[in-house]
Amino acid sequence: MLDGSVPEPGGWNRMVIEVDDLASLVETLKGEGTIFRNDILSGVGGLQILVEDPSGNPIELNQPSEDRP
Structure with a gap:
């Protein structure tokens, strides 16, 4: 990772795809x-x-909240 950390068992276990309309997808x-x-x-x-x-x-499909920074 950019900060030098490495994945550990039970840690980072999926990739995330950001979507606009999760329910329809x-x-x-x-x-x-x-x-x-x-x-x-x-x-x-x-x-x-x-x-x-x-x-x-x-694979995580994620629709971010509208009020995120």
């Missing part, structure tokens, strides 16, 4: 048979959901 991906690990979660930073790539690796 989730519906589209469900129609394509995408595997989801959870439902959409809402938190301070916005909305997120985890999907699996064809190899089973997690």
